[in-house]
Amino acid sequence: MVKASRGPRNRTRKVYRKRVREKGAVPPLSLIMHEYKVGDKVYIKPNPAIHDTLPHRRYVGKVGTIIGRRGRAYIVEVFLGNKRKELILYPEHIRPAPA
Numbered sequence: 001m002v003k004a005s006r007g008p009r010n011r012t013r014k015v016y017r018k019r020v021r022e023k024g025a026v027p028p029l030s031l032i033m034h035e036y037k038v039g040d041k042v043y044i045k046p047n048p049a050i051h052d053t054l055p056h057r058r059y060v061g062k063v064g065t066i067i068g069r070r071g072r073a074y075i076v077e078v079f080l081g082n083k084r085k086e087l088i089l090y091p092e093h094i095r096p097a098p099a
Helices: none
Strands: 041-044 063-070 073-080 083-089 094-096
Touching: 041 073, 063 083
Parallel strands: none
Antiparallel strands: 041 063, 041 094, 063 073, 073 083
């Protein structure tokens, strides 16, 4: 019997899925062009068409805080329980959270 794979995209069929009206590889420009400042709260909502810096499924739906930039990517601080994690995400994978 072959052992099941436990890769990074394991059990993500529903998590990394676009809704019918969101289909297509190009995300809206308003999301890509949005400038985040240090301290801004953001939602982690991955775009599965953009594979670079795609966050792990355990972070999908979490709220994080912008703590810096790295190139065109943002460094986002997220807490899992009381553990602090830093994620490096492109703007395609984050949404501004209401203040």
